Amino acid sequence: xxxxVEQFLNxxxxxxxxxxxxxxxxLVFGIMDFVNLAHGSLYMMGAYFAATFVAWTxxxxxxxxLALGATLLLGIVLEFVALRHLYGRDxxxxxxxxxxxxxxxxxxVRLIWGPAGLALxxxxxxxxxxxxxxxxxxxxxxxxxxxxxxxVALLLYLVVxxxxxxxxxxxxxxxxxxxxxxxxxxxxxxxxxxGLGAALAGLAGLMQAPILTVQIGMGENILILAxxxxxxxxxxxxxxxxxxxxxxxxxDTLGRAFLPDLLRQVLSSTAASTAAPALSSMLIYLLMAIxxxxxxxGLFPASRR
Amino acid sequence: MTISLxxxxxxxxxxxxxLLLLPLYTSLSGNVFALTLFTRIVIYAxxxxxxxxxxxxxxxxxxxxxxxxxxxxxxxxxLAHEGIGSGFIQWPVALLASALFALVIGALxxxxxxxxxxxxxxxxxxxxxxxxxxxxxxxxxxxxxxxxRSDFGGLINLSDRxxxxxxxxxxxxxxxxxxxxxxxxxxxxxxxxxxxNERRMQAIGFSVNRYRLVCFVIxxxxxxxxxxxxxxxxxxxxxxxxxxxxxxxxxVMVVLGGMGSLFGPVLxxxxxxxxxxxxxxxxxxxxxxxxxxxxxIVLFGRGGIDGLLGRLRRG
Numbered sequence: 001x002x003x004x005v006e007q008f009l010n011x012x013x014x015x016x017x018x019x020x021x022x023x024x025x026x027l028v029f030g031i032m033d034f035v036n037l038a039h040g041s042l043y044m045m046g047a048y049f050a051a052t053f054v055a056w057t058x059x060x061x062x063x064x065x066l067a068l069g070a071t072l073l074l075g076i077v078l079e080f081v082a083l084r085h086l087y088g089r090d091x092x093x094x095x096x097x098x099x100x101x102x103x104x105x106x107x108x109v110r111l112i113w114g115p116a117g118l119a120l121x122x123x124x125x126x127x128x129x130x131x132x133x134x135x136x137x138x139x140x141x142x143x144x145x146x147x148x149x150x151x152v153a154l155l156l157y158l159v160v161x162x163x164x165x166x167x168x169x170x171x172x173x174x175x176x177x178x179x180x181x182x183x184x185x186x187x188x189x190x191x192x193x194x195g196l197g198a199a200l201a202g203l204a205g206l207m208q209a210p211i212l213t214v215q216i217g218m219g220e221n222i223l224i225l226a227x228x229x230x231x232x233x234x235x236x237x238x239x240x241x242x243x244x245x246x247x248x249x250x251x252d253t254l255g256r257a258f259l260p261d262l263l264r265q266v267l268s269s270t271a272a273s274t275a276a277p278a279l280s281s282m283l284i285y286l287l288m289a290i291x292x293x294x295x296x297x298g299l300f301p302a303s304r305r
Numbered sequence: 306m307t308i309s310l311x312x313x314x315x316x317x318x319x320x321x322x323x324l325l326l327l328p329l330y331t332s333l334s335g336n337v338f339a340l341t342l343f344t345r346i347v348i349y350a351x352x353x354x355x356x357x358x359x360x361x362x363x364x365x366x367x368x369x370x371x372x373x374x375x376x377x378x379x380x381x382x383x384l385a386h387e388g389i390g391s392g393f394i395q396w397p398v399a400l401l402a403s404a405l406f407a408l409v410i411g412a413l414x415x416x417x418x419x420x421x422x423x424x425x426x427x428x429x430x431x432x433x434x435x436x437x438x439x440x441x442x443x444x445x446x447x448x449x450x451x452x453x454r455s456d457f458g459g460l461i462n463l464s465d466r467x468x469x470x471x472x473x474x475x476x477x478x479x480x481x482x483x484x485x486x487x488x489x490x491x492x493x494x495x496x497x498x499x500x501x502n503e504r505r506m507q508a509i510g511f512s513v514n515r516y517r518l519v520c521f522v523i524x525x526x527x528x529x530x531x532x533x534x535x536x537x538x539x540x541x542x543x544x545x546x547x548x549x550x551x552x553x554x555x556x557v558m559v560v561l562g563g564m565g566s567l568f569g570p571v572l573x574x575x576x577x578x579x580x581x582x583x584x585x586x587x588x589x590x591x592x593x594x595x596x597x598x599x600x601x602i603v604l605f606g607r608g609g610i611d612g613l614l615g616r617l618r619r620g
Contacts, residue, residue, distance in 0.1 A: 035420060037553075085604055091420050092366055096560055097603040099553045104596025111590050224431060224549060231424045278439020285428040285435075289413060292425050296417040 005136060007257045008250065013142045015249020016149035020204035021226040022233070022241040023156060024197030030236025031173045031193050034083065035091050037098035039201050039226065040219025041105035042078075046071045046202025047209040047218065048109060051118040060123045067206045068199055075198020079191050087190070106216050117215035120206075145207050152203065153242060160238065169193060173236065225252075228288045234298030244299065248284050255280040312617040317568045320575065324474055328467045340466055346578045347473040348534045351480050353558040353570035355527035358484050360556070361565030362493065363520050364500030368423045369410070369430025370555050373403045373525045375437055375547035377532020382449045382542040392455030392463075396533050403529025404522055406433070411521035415514045427549055437544040448543025455537055463537055473534050477571070480527050485567055487523065496520045561602060563611025572610045 025039050049070045054063030078101075086097055122141055129137035160166040168189055171179045180186045205219070212218065229248050233240025259280045263272035291299060324347065331340040352374055359365040380399035389395065410429045417425055443449045454463040463469045487493045495516050498506045507513050536542045545551070554577070562573020580598075584591030606613065 029420075035423075082600055082604075089603075091423065092360075092556075092560070093603050095366075095368070095423065095553075096557060097600045099550075099557065100596040100599025100603070102550075102596070103592035103599070107590045107592040107596070111593065220550065224427065227424055228428060231421060235420065274439065274441050278435050281435035281438070282432045285432045288428050289425060289432075292417055292421060293413050296421060298421075 002136060003257070005133075006138065007253055009132075009138055009146070010142065010257075011250030011253035012246060013146050013149075013249070014253055015246035016146055016153070017204050017208055018222070018225055018229055018249050019153060019242050019245035020149055020200045020207075021222060022229040022245050023153070023238060024200035025226050026230040026233070026236055026238060026241045027169075027193055027200075028197045029230065030238075031169060032087055032190055034087060035094040035098070036083070036197075037095060037223065038078070038101035038105065039098075039197070040223030041102055042071055042075060042198045042201040042219070043205035043208075043222065044105065044109065044214075044216070044219040045074055046205030047120070047214040048113055048118065049202070050206035050209050051120040051214045052113075054120060060126070064206050068202055071202025071205075072195050072199040075202075076191055076195040078198070079194040083194065084187065084190065102220070109216050115216065117213040120209040120214055122210045126210075141210060148203075148207065152200070156200075156238065165189075165192075225284065228284055230298075232288050232291050232298055234301040237298070237300045240298060240300030248287070251287060252280075252284050255283040259283075311614075313611065313614040316572070316614055320568070320572060321478075324477075328470055332467075337466070340470055342578070342582060344466075344470050344473055344538055345535075346575055347470070347477050348531050348538060349555070349558065349578060350571040350574040351473075351477045351534070352528050352531035353555055353562070353574045354477070354480055354484060355524045355531065356555050357559045357562075357564060357566075357570045358487070358527070359521055359524040360559055361563075361569070362488050362500065363496045363517060363524075365415075365517060365521060366423045366556075367426045367521075367524075368549070368552050368556065369426035369428075369433075370525075370528055371547050371549070371551035372406065372410075372430035372433040373528035374532040374535055374551070375433060375542070375544065376403050376406055377529035377534075378536035378542035378546055379437060379440075379443070379449070379532075380529075381455060381533045381536040382451050383443055385451050385453055385455075386443060386449060390453050390456045392457045395455050396530070399529050399533040400526050403532065404526040407522045407525025408518070411518045411525070415517050415521070427552070430547060430552060431549060434544050434547040434549075437547060444543070446544060448541055448545070451536060451540045451542065454540065455533070469537070473538075476530060476534060480530070481567060481571070483527070487520075488567070492516065492519070557599060561609050563609035566609070566611035569609055569611040576610065 021039065021043055024042075025036065028034050028036050028039075046067055049067035050064055052063075053066040053070070054060055057063050057066065082097070082101070086094055126141040126144060128140050130140045130143055132138045132143070158166075160169060168179060168184055172184075172186060172189055172193075176186060179189075208222075225248065229244045230241050232248065233242075233244030260272060260276035263276050263279070266272075267275065295301075324343070327343050328340060331337060352370065355373075356367065356370045359367055377399040380402045381395045384390075384395045384398060410426065414422055414425045414429065437443075438446050440449075454469075457463070461468050461472060463472070488497070495506065495511055499511075499513060499516060503513060532546070535546070558573040558577045559570045560573070561577055562571065563569030580595065581591060584594050588594070602609075608615065
């Protein structure tokens, strides 16, 4: 039982992290109709920036904030230099151009930081276990991720639904010509949205960094997960991304934790230990395929389509 | 059909002649490396051509095409591992397995359109990747070494570099001929019609998805053949052949050469893999140049190499 609670929290934490990544992806897609495969690279850059700045400043929080700013800046530069010329092209062009960016970023990182991964050590106050229930301890850092991600999700919701800039963003998503005609600087708005997406990816990267090693290509696997999430949730829908992310995070984590035991009940133990790792890795892709077969537009399709 | 002397035809003729004469050059110059490189290029060109059939002519953006490379390869590898070395068994199994996989994936994926289609094909390929990684008996993550190449009973010796090269070239040209016949048949015209206006074709009375599905399966099968060749070329097959970035590479080859052009993918593959080879000789960080180059090609090089050659003729 204890294990179930712990794994459930792990799943929630992973899901929320995935949400940060997926939110940026779906914002950029929903508003600019832009498929950004390089989103995973921004996640990776967030992690590398964090590892560097934390080592420089000696403070985890300060380093993380600097890394966040750096990823935001990188996103804005990227949008300004390259990506804004691709809006209005078809999705295949987006996929190819940003695929090129993945190649670029991977080698740029190899050139700057070297081929070996980096470690991002946690400060002492984040490594202590915290009692969440009597007798149940959970790592403080993972708890912090949950809290930060929830706060960011709430802020994102408030910004998009309750502020003037959010209103413009939503208007841009439904009719880009119209808000341009209303005298809104749509180019600036797009740059801002892209920067916001980049910062969210960077935040996900830097928060994940202490749990895994910071390494080249770390964004590629998780990027595909984020795509799975926005496809399941319905492209362009932040609410869909949020629910799908938590769902996927929990399914993936619980699958990895408990599938071997479940399989052992029906299969011989050797067959089970062979099948379990592959099956648990496949689980969410299977989920996505099922969702798409049943509902080709995802679970919560954005209303404009 | 009149063949006119224009830049496109000249380049294609030169490329074809070059591919056919390459072993002569390598035996005269003793440059074995070129033969190794071009065997790989020819195999990938076949895979790219198969992707072009559905992407360029059919308008179906498959982002999971590398899965067939892996399935064709694993069919050869697994049979060889189990002691069945005959190519007469291995290759038909490779083709059949790829066709079946394409049939299932296609039937499910074709329910969606656009980005959803790109993503669902990607998801299925990733599943195949994880299945292969889980095959503990056949090497799992580390891949499977093939100790003996497919045996065609003395008909052709795959271990002989030149014979194997010509087999690959034969498969490539055979594949392109097949694609040419398909594209110009009634069936191919319907598929191309679907790309330009699905609703209209539906209104005329064609069952949209059946045509698309058949085209998807043919493409997957041809790519499975490329997979069987690739496994024989490297004497090795691993899940990495199916990873999603490999599918991206194939897409790049097609677009670089020119989508919906018969020889475009061949030119695209030659340029892409040669570029990769030469850039990696200049610098370890070749992707640092390749990445932005790709971006520039997408931004300014509409229609790929084939489109460029077409413009030369007019200009």
